[in-house]
Amino acid sequence: MVKGGVSMKLLSIDISKCTGCRACEYACSFAHTGEFNPLDSRIHINEFLDDFVFIPSVCTQCEDAYCVGVCPTHALTKNRETGVVEYDPNKCIVCKQCVIACPWGSIKLDHTGEKIIKCDLCGGDPECVKVCQAKALKFVEVEDVVLDKQHRNAVYYKEIVSAGGDTS
Amino acid sequence: MIKGGYMGKILRVNLTNGSIDIENINDSWARKYIGGRGYGTRIIMEEVDPKIDPLSEDNKVVIATGPLCSTMAPSSGRVMVITKGALNGAIACSNSGGHFGPELKRAGFDAVIIEGKAPNPVYLWINKNGIELRSAEHLWGKYTNETDEIMKKETHPEARTMEIGPAGEKLSLIANVMFDGHRAAGRTGVGAVVGSKNLKGIVVRGYLGVKVADKDAFLKACYKTRDILSKDAFSGGGGAKYGTAMLVNVINGVGGLPTRNAHDAYFPEAEKISGEMLTKKNLVRNEGCDSCPIACGRVTEIRDGKYKGEHGTGPEYESIWAFGAMCGVSDLNAIVMANYLCDRYGLDTISAGSTVACAMDLYESGYIPKEDVPFELKFGSPDALVESIRLMGEQNTEFGRLLAQGSYRLAEYYGHPEFSMSVKKQEFPAYDPRAIKGIGLEYATSNRGACHVRGYTVAAEVLGNVDRLKYEGKAELAKTFQDLTAALDSTGICLFTTFGLIGKNIAELYSAATGFECDETEFMRIGERIWNMERLFNIKAGFTKKDDTLPPRMLKEPIQTGPSKGEVEQLDKMLSDYYKVRGWDENGIPTKEKLKELEIEDLA
Numbered sequence: 001m002v003k004g005g006v007s008m009k010l011l012s013i014d015i016s017k018c019t020g021c022r023a024c025e026y027a028c029s030f031a032h033t034g035e036f037n038p039l040d041s042r043i044h045i046n047e048f049l050d051d052f053v054f055i056p057s058v059c060t061q062c063e064d065a066y067c068v069g070v071c072p073t074h075a076l077t078k079n080r081e082t083g084v085v086e087y088d089p090n091k092c093i094v095c096k097q098c099v100i101a102c103p104w105g106s107i108k109l110d111h112t113g114e115k116i117i118k119c120d121l122c123g124g125d126p127e128c129v130k131v132c133q134a135k136a137l138k139f140v141e142v143e144d145v146v147l148d149k150q151h152r153n154a155v156y157y158k159e160i161v162s163a164g165g166d167t168s
Numbered sequence: 169m170i171k172g173g174y175m176g177k178i179l180r181v182n183l184t185n186g187s188i189d190i191e192n193i194n195d196s197w198a199r200k201y202i203g204g205r206g207y208g209t210r211i212i213m214e215e216v217d218p219k220i221d222p223l224s225e226d227n228k229v230v231i232a233t234g235p236l237c238s239t240m241a242p243s244s245g246r247v248m249v250i251t252k253g254a255l256n257g258a259i260a261c262s263n264s265g266g267h268f269g270p271e272l273k274r275a276g277f278d279a280v281i282i283e284g285k286a287p288n289p290v291y292l293w294i295n296k297n298g299i300e301l302r303s304a305e306h307l308w309g310k311y312t313n314e315t316d317e318i319m320k321k322e323t324h325p326e327a328r329t330m331e332i333g334p335a336g337e338k339l340s341l342i343a344n345v346m347f348d349g350h351r352a353a354g355r356t357g358v359g360a361v362v363g364s365k366n367l368k369g370i371v372v373r374g375y376l377g378v379k380v381a382d383k384d385a386f387l388k389a390c391y392k393t394r395d396i397l398s399k400d401a402f403s404g405g406g407g408a409k410y411g412t413a414m415l416v417n418v419i420n421g422v423g424g425l426p427t428r429n430a431h432d433a434y435f436p437e438a439e440k441i442s443g444e445m446l447t448k449k450n451l452v453r454n455e456g457c458d459s460c461p462i463a464c465g466r467v468t469e470i471r472d473g474k475y476k477g478e479h480g481t482g483p484e485y486e487s488i489w490a491f492g493a494m495c496g497v498s499d500l501n502a503i504v505m506a507n508y509l510c511d512r513y514g515l516d517t518i519s520a521g522s523t524v525a526c527a528m529d530l531y532e533s534g535y536i537p538k539e540d541v542p543f544e545l546k547f548g549s550p551d552a553l554v555e556s557i558r559l560m561g562e563q564n565t566e567f568g569r570l571l572a573q574g575s576y577r578l579a580e581y582y583g584h585p586e587f588s589m590s591v592k593k594q595e596f597p598a599y600d601p602r603a604i605k606g607i608g609l610e611y612a613t614s615n616r617g618a619c620h621v622r623g624y625t626v627a628a629e630v631l632g633n634v635d636r637l638k639y640e641g642k643a644e645l646a647k648t649f650q651d652l653t654a655a656l657d658s659t660g661i662c663l664f665t666t667f668g669l670i671g672k673n674i675a676e677l678y679s680a681a682t683g684f685e686c687d688e689t690e691f692m693r694i695g696e697r698i699w700n701m702e703r704l705f706n707i708k709a710g711f712t713k714k715d716d717t718l719p720p721r722m723l724k725e726p727i728q729t730g731p732s733k734g735e736v737e738q739l740d741k742m743l744s745d746y747y748k749v750r751g752w753d754e755n756g757i758p759t760k761e762k763l764k765e766l767e768i769e770d771l772a
């Protein structure tokens with residue numbers, strides 16, 4: 001039995017692992033709308049076919065979010081406990097100011113153009129992460145967000161040092 | 169009443185008069201033939217006279233998706249091109265991965281029927297604001313990747329494209345249809361049929377969602393199948409790491425890699441062209457098709473030598489074999505380059521490579537006069553390989569035009585059709601029938617000419633526990649794989665899922681998506697129905713028992729070296745067993761009883 005402790009998880013994205021399969025878009029739209037439609041997915045894969053690079057875009061739940069600041073009806077609020085920028089459709093007037101304000105394009109309009117959609121981390125169990133076979137998407141504790149990257153880089157240095165090399 | 173999986177509409181475009189019509193899907197056909205390959209073939213059966221010239225205006229092309237396309241079902245991004253094939257006049261269904269199929273579905277269509285012939289080059293633009301034919305005069309002559317890029321610039325940056333290259337425009341009988349400039353529906357010359365209609369491409373941008381009948385059951389089936397795939401050696405990691413090319417060492421290891429136009433079936437230099445070597449020398453990263461957990465696609469580049477700086481995708485195992493072992497070439501960069509060129513020209517890599525191998529064989533045997541070829545066309549020459557592909561793609565010389573018609577026409581022209589390693593004029597792929605007996609039967613009976621993806625018996629004979637050198641049981645094996653694949657191709661799911669999944673798993677996905685009750689037995693029956701329907705088309709087109717055969721070299725010339733040394737293929741007994749297992753008469757014609765059992769007696 002575990003007692004006490006604090007959990008604060010974030011969606012972590014490893015761009016280099018994304019294969020561009022877009023299963024995350026399907027999982028997201030299905031979880032939120034019951035249909036498979038990438039236009040209704042909160043996560044979006046940007047595709048660069050000249051070099052076959054795939055870059056996911058999704059809300060990173062800003063600490064001081066522009067969308068929250070600009071929302072005239074308090075439909076968008078930051079939940080300090082979960083870290084999620086929450087959206088309440090009942091308060092929303094679809095003025096789209098949040099769409100304009102978000103620098104990343106992470107607040108979207110759905111395929112009808114009549115609804116605001118944004119990532120809610122599926123209440124703490126993101127569907128996009130579950131379906132990502134490449135492990136480009138992970139849901140991890142805050143302190144582990146960049147751990148993979150640091151470790152990958154560290155392995156490179158370790159090899160140099162282990163071989164008696166000089167990294168200075 | 170269809171509850172999910174289908175969009176319910178079919179788009180019909182007549183290029184002769186420019187008319188565009190939207191029709192309802194035929195519910196009873198959806199139930200009987202699923203979608204994709206099955207449904208598309210049913211349309212061709214209904215609307216195309218099997219006896220016509222495939223390049224005439226009367227031929228039609230169906231571009232079809234399946235009920236599992238644009239969902240979370242694993243590897244469900246296939247799109248199928250169904251027509252009367254240009255290479256041999258048989259029923260043709262060539263399919264491709266990528267993202268076009270799902271996008272087409274989200275534009276609201278389960279399939280598109282293309283008919284007639286446009287007076288001038290056009291492309292079709294399908295999106296929520298409407299459907300229109302646009303001039304493609306400025307695209308005529310462009311490579312497939314250039315065409316993709318320009319069409320997206322002219323329409324929508326996130327649209328998906330289908331296109332032909334210069335090969336399809338010039339009616340090369342081995343021309344393919346490409347998607348997003350880098351995914352191919354390769355075989356049977358479907359690109360020539362599209363080219364004969366003056367259709368340069370299709371651009372589509374969807375906006376609708378795809379519904380499924382039973383959401384909970386479908387989601388459960390998606391995760392169950394994804395989980396199974398994650399535990400298989402290929403679909404759970406090997407495919408992502410080495411791609412399909414991981415088979416080079418495996419197949420060569422059993423002495424089943426056709427080498428130097430199949431004079432042999434063992435390539436001593438296989439290591440140099442293996443998946444492991446491709447990963448080390450050329451791989452940049454892997455790419456996944458729509459909703460695919462396997463992600464076996466290769467993003468590659470050439471880092472040294474005369475083609476340094478070239479980049480693109482592939483090659484797949486079959487392409488490496490065709491340009492490599494089959495031509496005796498062990499220079500991986502040249503193989504990768506040949507693959508890039510074929511993609512740009514819009515040529516089928518298997519047929520292209522095997523045709524070059526056939527030309528090398530004829531040349532070395534003295535049947536092609538030296539003056540016909542502007543270079544030394546010898547086995548093992550990387551330069552001869554790449555230059556031959558250029559001649560084939562450009563078609564600006566007499567020899568290039570001959571190459572572009574495939575190995576059978578080439579060998580026939582020089583008086584030795586037996587040099588063509590083909591069945592029904594289509595080149596066989598990277599598995600030697602002398603070393604893997606069942607695949608020989610499969611080549612001989614494949615409805616589109618020699619092909620491994622109509623019934624991949626290799627999965628059992630090399631990767632599984634079935635003895636590859638025995639003849640017993642191969643008729644049943646071929647039938648099982650053929651029926652399963654016909655049904656699977658109709659759902660829109662990728663054949664590679666069968667590394668882990670069985671018919672039952674796919675039937676579950678299909679049932680949950682559509683609401684059609686379908687267990688494994690029924691799923692296999694649908695596959696058998698599709699297979700028999702294709703056979704009926706071919707019989708009407710004039711194919712007979714004598715076409716169900718293999719190149720004489722497979723039947724008479726023993727493998728010279730390697731683990732399968734001394735083997736030849738004995739086809740006759742397997743073939744007569746196969747006809748019996750299929751419920752066909754001794755001439756390979758489906759019996760009335762069989763057709764009645766399959767509820768297609770009206771198609772005979």
